[in-house]
Amino acid sequence: MxxxxxxxxxxxxxxxxxxxxxxxxxxxxxNTNPLGPPAFIKERWHEYLHAIRDYPDPEASVLINALSKANELPPDWLLPGNGAAELIAAVSQELKGEKVLIIEPAFSEYRRALEAQGADIEAHVLSAENNWELDEQIFEKMTKKKALFICSPNNPTGKSYTVSVLAEVVKRAEKNGTLVVCDEAFYDFTEKAETLAPMLRNFSNLIILRSLTKMYAIAGLRLGYMMASPPVIARIKSLLPHWNVNALAQVIGTDCISDGTxxxxxxxxxxxxxxxxxxxxxxxxxxxxxxxxxxxxxxxxxxxxxxxxxxxxxxxxxxxxxxxxxxxxxxxxxxxxxxxxxxxxxxxxxxxxx
Ligand SMILES: Cc1ncc(COP(=O)(O)O)c(C=O)c1O
Known part of the structure; x- marks a missing residue:
């Protein structure tokens, strides 16, 4: 087929x-929210439309401030993108020709974006028989890798790895000089909302990716963001186009982040x-x-x-x-x-x- x-x-x-x-x-x-976008998007539509006339704020300051408040991180630890997909592509640019490990099965864009940069990809494939648990082999395979891509909750398995297991991966990766890219695009659908975010301040080898397109059913609008230490954010930002997040995504995204209901x-x-x-x-x-x-x-x-x-x-x-x-x-x-x-x-x- x-x-x-x-x-x-x-x-x-x-x-x-x-x-x-x-x-x-x-x-x-x-796999976007079956309840659809929040009702306020329709209600405020005319207000939002004012945003399309001018170029968007290249710094997306209002959006970043909302993200900063929601995630309890200073603004320079955050970087919005035209969907998390744009950030995956930008991070991959940093990994040109490098050895990278992907924990599979996984979202296919990691491989596609890394292949486009000629990265030398190794997959560590988890098994259904083991309920998709991370095993010890991952530690062996990640030595000498420049980066490791992991997704939790994972697309396509729906498996959330426990924070303690993921934390061990980040700690061991730091010793090897390996960057951990943890994709939390679906984390806000989980009851426990487990995240590696509290580790960011102590581990500069950690990048967390989030998406707003799933929870807020705004896949066509495109909005995601990345959390990492300021030097990493600055490097990835330099690879993105000047106006990478459109004006509608900035205003609507700000309201989505500020609304918990x-x-x-x-x-x-x-x-x-x-x-x-x-x-x-x-x-x-x-x-x-x-x-x-x-x-x-x-x-x-x-x-x-x-x-x-x-x-x-x-x-x-x-x-x-x-x-x-x-x-x-x-x-x-x-x-x-x-x-x-x-x-x-x-x-x-x-x-x-x-
Ligand atoms: C695990 C995962 N990460 C990232 C993305 C991309 O999200 P966005 O729509 O924000 O580009 C997807 C889209 O399906 C996904 O499944």
Missing amino acids: NLPQHGSNPIHVYRNLNIDPPARILDFSV HAERTRHFIANERRRMHQLLTDMGFCVYPSSTNYYLLRPVERAALYVFLAKRGIITRHTENFAGLEGGFLRVAVKLRHENDEFIDALKEWATC
Whole structure:
């Protein structure tokens, strides 16, 4: 099957599968907030529109001040980007031709961005059998590496590594002179909101990436940020375009960061709905992997056939053909609204009886 690199944009899936798209499509491949953007974005839209006339503030000072307050870090420890994806690309530029370790399965942009810079990539592939836990081999493999990319909660597994395990990685990496790039794009969906942020002040080899596009459902607007020590921030900033964060993203992002209610409501909703789906799917005999965030992995027996069966019924899941360690054996499924999740269950019941 010739399938798209990322989730979202189901029309590409239909084109590649050579199937006519049904009138109604439910996209379980996209992992943004199912509750949508916060209501205030619509309410303040006319206010926001004033921002588009002039060039954006190249320093994004108001946005950075909001991030600084929210993360209890001085402004020079923060750098916003045109999505976390832009920051992944910029960090990768720093790693031209260097030896880099990626903990896989992982978001495919790390590899893509690093390959574009000719980095010498080694993967450490975690296994489902070990519940995607980090093992001792990682310490051996990270010696002589310039950097290590890790994602927690991980996309695509939904696994959050404990802070103590990640802290050990950062400490050992510091001794080797290895930079740790920890992608926390989905951290705000987790109930515990575990983060490495408190380590930043003591470990200059740590970069944390965050995204606002998931929680605030503003993927089209593009906004992410990076936290690291000021010299690292200054180096990465020098690689970015002057006006890298557009004016709308700056004003809307500032309001999103300053508003705690949408995120809180979402966390609560996702946790309940994910638990409900886990139970329903397990009762139906599916193998479902524990997740701490807004998507989970399902391991069906005839996965390719199921993927196509669901697509024909207008349900798009995320294939896992291009994730090391998954090789298509799993489907990644987003936690969506309750009635949408029920439609997914109904389609699986139909599958089970056909
Ligand atoms: C783990 C992870 N990090 C970063 C990104 C990129 O996020 P953004 O939309 O902020 O560029 C994604 C997007 O799917 C992701 O899954």
